Amino acid sequence: MAVALYARVSTTKQADKDLSIPDQLRQMRDWSKRNGYSVAKEYVEPGASATDDRRPEFQQMISDSTLKPSPYEAIIVHSLSRFFRDSLQFALYERQLKKSGVKLISITQQTSDDAGGEMARKIFSMFDEYQSKETGKHTLRALKENARQGFFNGSKPPFGYKTEELDLPAAKGKKKRLVIDEAEAPTVRRIFELYYSGLNGCEMGCLQIAANLDEHGVKRRGAKWTRNRVQQLLGDAAYMGDYVFNKKDMQAQQIKPEEEWVRVSIDPIIDKQVFLAVAQRRHDRSPAVTPARVVSTPTLLTGLLRCDNCGAGMTTATGKGGRYQYYKCNTRIGRGAGACCTPAVPMQKMDDLVLAAFADKVLTPERLRAMLQEMKQHLKQAASGQDETLRTLKKELVELETATNRLYEAVEKGLLPMDDTLKGRAQKLKARREALLIEVAGTNRMKELPVTMLSARQLDTFGTALRARVLDRTAGFSKRYLREFVSEIRFDGKRIVMRGKKAVLLAAAAQKEMGTTRVPRSEPNWLLNLGSNQGPTD
Structure with a gap:
């Protein structure tokens, strides 16, 4: 019987430094040989999480397995967690493979093909999902604490910055922090200057700035500047020294609640007043506020x-x-x-x-x-009333944040269900908080x-x-x-x-x-x- 092998680790760092993939492949090859199977193809996924299906090699494997006829009769994995750590997605993809006549076999978690075996695979999958979420929770907690101490967690720093490794005696391994990259910082300053002041008296949008940089041979780490890249750079508060960690849920592609963000102070490339002035101009020039024809x-x-x-x-x-x-x-x-x-x-x-x-x-x-x-x-x-206004606004802001925190605590403890009514209430509290922050500013x-x-x-x-x-x-x-x-x-x-x-x-x-x-x-x-x-x- 012809089979395919699938090996995976979660991060590229693991792939570079770990022996897991070579060991997975060795064990699967030996197992296939002992059981009389011939290996038709090997799929290796270095640096991809099993909590979603955004994996090139995985998708290629699924596509190949559904060909008529399929080039192999089974997919061999070391453990079922290498295939998927989401029980629902696991079941959906396993069903898709079965329709094509392809089995999914784990060499360390072997199960029968009857109802009992199907139940066992579901239990294994549920435990893998639980373990993944628990590991993710503890990892995120450690990363947030690392950020609170002023260190950088990511792999690629924002354009204009680079990472500097710190060898701290009390820490395990090395820590990284963001510092200004003097080779890239002038480009960042030029982009802000072009957007705010224009060129030769003419206003410039993100597309025109990208074209101007390309015309002068200015690259973004070897790549061309695009309108979206310029737009992202102009909106990144890191350039005024306010780097934010844990802002976005990468799986759901949604912004997290602000109380989950961790702000890290770094050296600014752009003066805060200039950054805020550009932000105001971006707002004023947005199509929702000012028609594009008026600007151009x-x-x-x-x-x-x-x-x-x-x-x-x-x-x-x-x-x-x-x-x-x-x-x-x-x-x-x-x-x-x-x-x-x-x-x-x-x-x-x-x-x-x-x-x-x-x-x-x-x-x-x-x-x-x-x-x-x-x-x-x-x-x-106006001065006499401004201090009183500020005190009133800040008092309401504190009360609002307290109410919001209590609401989230009640949900976390299971005292309140997170239904549509509660979501609506949370949205109203968030909207009022944003309005108060604007008034205070x-x-x-x-x-x-x-x-x-x-x-x-x-x-x-x-x-x-x-x-x-x-x-x-x-x-x-x-x-x-x-x-x-x-x-x-x-x-x-x-x-x-x-x-x-x-x-x-x-x-x-x-x-x-x-x-x-x-x-x-x-x-x-x-x-x-x-x-x-x-x-x-x-």
């Missing part, structure tokens, strides 16, 4: 300009076979000229007026100083606004520099800075009304480099009426 289009006012009569957005339209470009109300475009009274306006004329108004009426020393005075007064009035940021330390001289210098950049249409910075500080522009046919964020503008002025960070909104209207601007119409 070269048109200056797309996404900002709205009709003040009907509230619809104003988008580009052409005339005379495309020779002329206009901003036109979407209501007029979709329902005809009689649906809205706001006329179309030449694009170049509107762009020039908006930029001139922003530069001449907002970025003047007098206007900026007045905004600074208003902001300081606002912060002074927002209140803390308001307390840390740098505008109180801003001098009149700094403000004047900032206004002059920003004014020059906004009015320089050739450099490509106009759209970026306009979108940074202006939240909405309304046009009713005769008058332009702009609204922006005082805190964002003043906080940018307080940074050493313009645009280093973003600060949440405060006092939304810094320009209610342009006064001398009587509109772009003739």
Whole structure:
């Protein structure tokens, strides 16, 4: 009878250093020879868990065994745990093999083909699954403690980092920790810079950054950069020094509850403020918040300009076979000229007026100083209530975390069933906790606004520099800075009304480099009426 041999160990480390696979193969070959079986093929799986079927050699073996006719009549394993450690999956694959006329034989756990033998295999499989889960539980507990002590558990460090081995006398074996890889770290910094600041005044998304790196021959450990890889890197908090272990359930491919995470402090490659600014920009530019056309289009006012009569957005339209470009109300475009009274306006004329108004009426020393005075007064009035607000929020957060922990403890002890009602309650608690964390972070940021330390001289210098950049249409910075500080522009046919964020503008002025960070909104209207601007119409 022709047979196939299947040998497996759980990790590549075992495969490299262990003698298990050679020993499994030797014993199976000897057993097959003693029983008069000829070995048709050998399948060796180095470094694959038996708790799932994501194993290339295993899948190849199953595929080969279902061929008509099958190249062998039985699959030989050392023990049934080499085949599967999940009792349900074990039964499903064994049934699939039986349909193809292929037996599964263990040389150390031999059973008969009758009902008693089938029961014995099921018992063996259940014990293998139990042992696997128990081993996994204890292994994870040890790995979490290792992470809490600041050590690295993984095999591949994040791009930009490398592992450094520490020979600790009191520890068994060697420990590893993450340190900055000075050869890769500049690429990480460049990716964050390109995403936040763009290139030559043009914004860049993850795909454009990947293409730029590829164009300059910058590789990701020998491989090309892709949009997904850039996106993952920009969202990894490890780069601001906050590495998280045990965040994801790799089998279920789901994020675990945050209370199971283990945070490890490492040396940051990216300043925390820069990382948070990029995170905010990623959120602002996501399709759910801002349509992709608004981000990618070269048109200056797309996404900002709205009709003040009907509230619809104003988008580009052409005339005379495309020779002329206009901003036109979407209501007029979709329902005809009689649906809205706001006329179309030449694009170049509107762009020039908006930029001139922003530069001449907002970025003047007098206007900026007045905004600074208003902001300081606002912060002074708000300061008295912020401490009390923080205390209230933190108190509720502690109570919420206590309630959540008690809920999980009750489930773990078997006092409550984890049914749909309880899952719904847990989701509500989690959602409220996330909302509280956002409120706490927002209140803390308001307390840390740098505008109180801003001098009149700094403000004047900032206004002059920003004014020059906004009015320089050739450099490509106009759209970026306009979108940074202006939240909405309304046009009713005769008058332009702009609204922006005082805190964002003043906080940018307080940074050493313009645009280093973003600060949440405060006092939304810094320009209610342009006064001398009587509109772009003739």
